[in-house]
Amino acid sequence: MPNYSDKELLSFFRNNEKRNYAFNLLVRKYQERLYWHIRRIVINHEDANDVLQNTFIKIFKGLDKFREDSKLFTWLYRIATNEAITFLNKKRKKYLLPIIDVESKLVNSLESDEYFDGDELQLKLQKAVLSLPKKQRLVFNMKYFEEMKYEEISKILNTSVGSLKASYFHAVKKIEAYIKESCN
């Protein structure tokens, strides 16, 4: 696959003759990163697949209006995050569940997920992450697993760096407590 920069991909996309080709390259370039980001939010592969498809359809529709004020990567992540959260909210409304029960449903789906092969400790870690409030869970995933910088997360979640640091600290503390408790 040719390694084009975001700027080149955007200029190809704005050319009607190269539009589909450029979008195909863009999907290939970002699909994995966005998939893993979404998957950590919605947990189940089938759900992640649906959300990822919807994310790219939204990206296709909105790419003409993307003004390049922010990095393309940040914009794509923002759409993916919103789509994943909207998906969970819809799920909650559909089954008339409080948010905590959605998370417990996610734990159940993780335990029965054929596409999760972590050992008991890894499962414990995921359960601990799922016990966090939504914002803390997002921040923890992006910082701990995806190793993103606070500045990048700040642009995606539209939250100050200070607030993100605090969220991450609280998340780590809660996860530590959860693991410690479950090990005893």
Next chain:
Amino acid sequence: MEDLSKIAPNLSKIKKENNFNVPDNYFDDFPSIVQERISKKSSTFISKFLFLILKPQFIAAFSIVVIFFVSYSIFNSHKETNILSSNDVAEYFEQNQTDYDENLLIDVIVNDPNIDISNNSDNDVIIDYLIDNDIDYSTLVNAL
């Protein structure tokens, strides 16, 4: 932030790895699945547009327009059938010869605003022709 091992010793002992998997060839196939959905969306948009046009109220409005044009054309064609052929006119005059005379015809021509009698040159030629050929009113009616 402080070292993770200090604030979360248990967490830091867990190996950081991705234990989630995807089906085989998932990322190879994914771009074409997205492209397919985008093409379907475009065709769905066209269908939605057609559906919008073909909504009951649009159908009703369209039917009214069609009915109007059909009625109008039927009415016009009916009017055309009312136009008498020259044979019908001749036959009528022949049968009702006694009711019409030359003076009545002149009166009609003179009083009809659509007939311009100011230009006499054509009329003179016609009158001369009729006199030269000895054609009178009844001969004219017979000829018609």
